[in-house]
Amino acid sequence: MLKEYTIANIITPLIECGIGIIRISGKQAFEIIDEIFNAYNPAFKQKESHKAFLGTIHNSNGSKLDEALVLIMKGPHSFTGENTVEIHCHGNPFILKEVLKEILKQGATKSEAGEFTRRAFLNGKLDLTQSEAILDTIQANNQKALSLSLNQLEGSLKNKIGLLKEDLISIIAYLEASIDFPDDEIEESYTNDVINSRVNKLLDEINKLLKSYSQGKIIKDGIMTVLIGRPNVGKSSLLNNLLNEDRAIITHLPGTTRDAIEEQINIGDLILNIVDTAGFRETEDIIEKIGIKKTYNYIDIAQLILFLVDARQGLTSDDHLMINHLNQIGKNFIIIMNKVDLIKKENIKSSNDIIYISAKEGTGIEGLKSAIKDLFIKDEIEDYYISNLRYYECLVKAKEALDVFQESIASEIVPADLLAIDLKDAYIALAAITGDDFTEDLLDNIFSKFCIGK
Template sequence: MEPKLYPEDTIAAIATPLGRGAIGVIKISGEASLSILKRIFRPKNPKASFQSHRLHYGFIVDPETEKVIDEVMAVYMQKPKTYTKEDVVEIYAHSGSFILKKILELVLKAGARPAQPGEFTLRAYLNGRIDLSQAEAIQELISAKSEKALQLSLNVLLGKLSEKINQIKENLLDLLAQVESAIDFPEEDLEILSPPLLIEKISSQIIPELEKLIKNYQEGKVYKEGISLVIAGKPNVGKSSLMNVLLKEERAIVTPIPGTTRDFLEEEATIEGLPVKLIDTAGIRPTEDPVEKIGVERAKNKFKEADLILFLLDVSSPPSEEEREIFEEVKPYPHLILLNKIDLKPNYLKDWEKELANWKINDYLAISVKDGTNLDLLGKKIFEKITGGKEPEIPEVVPNLRQKVDLEKAIKCLGNALKELKKPNPLPEIIAIELREAISALSEIIGEITTEDLLTKIFCTFCIGK
């Protein structure tokens, strides 16, 4: 069901994950919040006045049977000083699945309706508490996978992106006023329009600011969205063992039997501050086993999605044509070659180094997953491969993909305006249209101009209690 854009009813939801825990929260927002609370909550102090933003101790009671459901704390928060800028009630109950569902059932019977995904935040946006970029930042904040991703999302939530966009919009509005004056007074258009001045401001000031934000997206998305790291190689080269070491837990099954991993296994980790999706794939080799064949094909398909492939080679065995053939599958994609099992004596490390020279490979790392040799360097090597070998300067403000597309749209419109301005007799009407389109694209970023479809697409990704 799509969230309503102009809701007048009262909504409610369980705002904490279901499961065992100390506390669970039921959140209510809307005009009937306080009256609903009074119907089902019996304060320990009968003279409680439900003063705003004060916690009250008491019991949730079924009003039909007067049966006590739970011992709780409850708070009433009067608008507009709330998350949604509506009257809000929060009930802090014991975190049992049955208890929370029972309390929510009583709340709904008392006059609320179930909240839709993201509807509390949608109301905060519709009621002017936050703009659209800040609403999206809340979702990114919740799903942040690293400390840096958390800080980037927090910067947007605090309004730093909105400030930047509004500043650029104000500059464009000043230019638009100048162009529209030329339309209103056509006999003086050349004096008012001043094409060289507009060209200078658009090309040297405004477009570079927009391009910087797009560059910020490219540099910052690795921290916000993470990277896909695929572990590949022949059977029994140590792929699953490496996966377990990087995860710091025994997640992948490790046995001396080749072909143990028949399908890919995905887990999340953090390496050198980068959020990483680790993918352990089936060992690549010719096989007649139909299940293993599927696993090998899926492994090869994962190569296409990888930001980086960790290609493991086993130095306890000499180089062979089989490894060369597998490398040809890996070669077209970003990769890092790892020479594993250097702890075994004797080994063929020198032979493998000569073989890699024949492959024209000079960037590799010799490791031992078993005893940890050089694994401290592996994280740094992965970081270098992803970031180009240097510590990136983390931007203060990083747009998301939707916002990046709107920034590109604004740049395209400004490019069209520049083309017209550079003509011998520029038409102010055309320039004004392009400037308005650029301003409109920037307005979409912060939600000053939105459609119901856009809001539905954004807020349906939120959890129900948010």
Template structure:
């Protein structure tokens, strides 16, 4: 564990009212005190703010007018002394303060190093540390609420409880094996092991049941808008984004490339992709766009298939239905303000179990029903982040799947009458796997890799 003092800019680069340069480590207060013209920081109480100026030691002139926050460890995020220098939010001003701090012996922090120190110093566990980044990247209120619950330790407490159950069972069985004074010891050990293994397996399965929704909340749904040219795909994207992101004209083939935008639909984060109209074309540029559209189709989690109410159903439309047959699809019949030419009976037959929504985007009709249909595809009823523990992190999901397999192997071994000490191997492995979620049994290389994904000042 490093014991040097680190520093970084903790606010986004660019112009703003305030920017913050953060220091953490044993010399954080003394470095700031040497540069600060105002109250003597080393004599001030913790968790206080002080007005003054940062002095450049080389010129002995005032470099910035600042407010300095002083926080003494261990009651800080990193459990070390922390100083936050609040300066004016311009590129020149904040970089000048950072350069001065670096000149006094602080080291530039690596990405995520403040949060890494919080983890290594026992302030948070690994799942809580990962929730910090989930909170920063949250694109909807629902995603933010799930991240906040994980930061509070909801997942950590549940995982630690499961590990404790396994540990107590293993210890009890070990004692019985070492001191077999009674004839029924082996039977009792098998019974207890089977009971606890089933209990833990049930909890792991519950967590995995929430993983699809949790992963969607964390990462968003890759959503492709597809259809023939001039059915209203770009208008649909503009309606969902609530601004004109895509060019809309009466000319077929206007959209020639893939356009992406994040949008919040009823708490579901969508990575919305407006594709070029899929059709046979001699135009080289449009053909490239069509090929990109086909590629997006294979990578999407959700398909919004748009049809034109004012056009007859074509062979190309039917091919699109075939291409998305096994995917999650919402079928949208647009331009209902036009005279009906579309064979709606055939459309309902093709749509089968998929949601079918009619819209007139030019009149802003059917948008609410469409948004609800999108939410219903993945969320049945209301998502209750208050009562349930959601697993949203891919790493956690994979580890829980491994834990599930180990528990099932242990139960299979007991059913086959394997010796208890052999069964213990799978149960012990489960205990170790669950420990990787909270960081108790994780390798240092994985820790470095995880925190390298954080932003620099976090």
């Protein structure tokens, strides 16, 4: 539950930089700042909200620690909903640690990971979807992921789930009215058919959200992409080309790459978490053997495989074995004929399934990028994407409860009061998304993923 004590912490990274910020939140925030800060402007005493004051910070012996800018935010008009002070110091880790030490001496408690946001949630400033959107916003690394998290922060998912909850409540209310007043003449519009069609609509919405999860996850987390192919086909050259830097060592010797190399590449709005591997072949070299074993492990977890072939040789029997394997385990893969600069134009047999490139000269790379986009960017049929496993699991629970409800109502033997239980279960599952009802464990789990200063 909401803790009474005042919390404080350094909320910017501890590195030498322009400014470093310390935040204090809670009942004692204003008393504490008065003990350690001398504002140049005496109006600071009034603690007018959303005003900034320059002055000096000092320790209990009176020694100056810094000249700082102090921001006052009065609860409930602050991020946490509590009285909050932000101290903008010089970005020196020593200063920041000393100032924090003084604040703790004055009675504040050092905040835990995510504790500021947790307080914002407990004080009703944010629901859980908005709290989780803060973490997504901090971690977003492309425009699409950012828009998604910012919309969620503004309340898009909260509102969407809110409408579904309202709908469920009104259906439950009708069912309960028919239990409490069974002899009342039931209005024409309140038949089983009407209830069914309303539940169907709800299910449609829930299914849409569930369907959006795989795309949402790709937007947020990227696509696990693995480069494979026989030795020397140009896997590392393609990685370097996509990265635009000499990341992996390239030589004319087969077996150059041994340990897997992981990097991140943006292709428009898509992020590829790409791994260059040792590829596959029979070898007696122990180190290379380990690398090749790793290749197979990566293939298992890959969402996309870029399968490189030397265009001069075309697909060999080993390649066909690998393609069969990939088909069997149902992986997305793209066959890429590399070193197209070394073959005659008339030998290029472009098709939808095979892409020709030269990793060395950079030809065909744009075509490869659009092939990847075609595979993963689906038509934007959804107006909202969920990208969080927790929401997905809650929605599955809600859907299952509604499915049971529909079976029961169809059977016409389940009494109305029991029917209402399934609807209530669906409601509880939806309410868990927004956090209307929560356990300390759930909050611990969510907020421990946040950084200390958030």
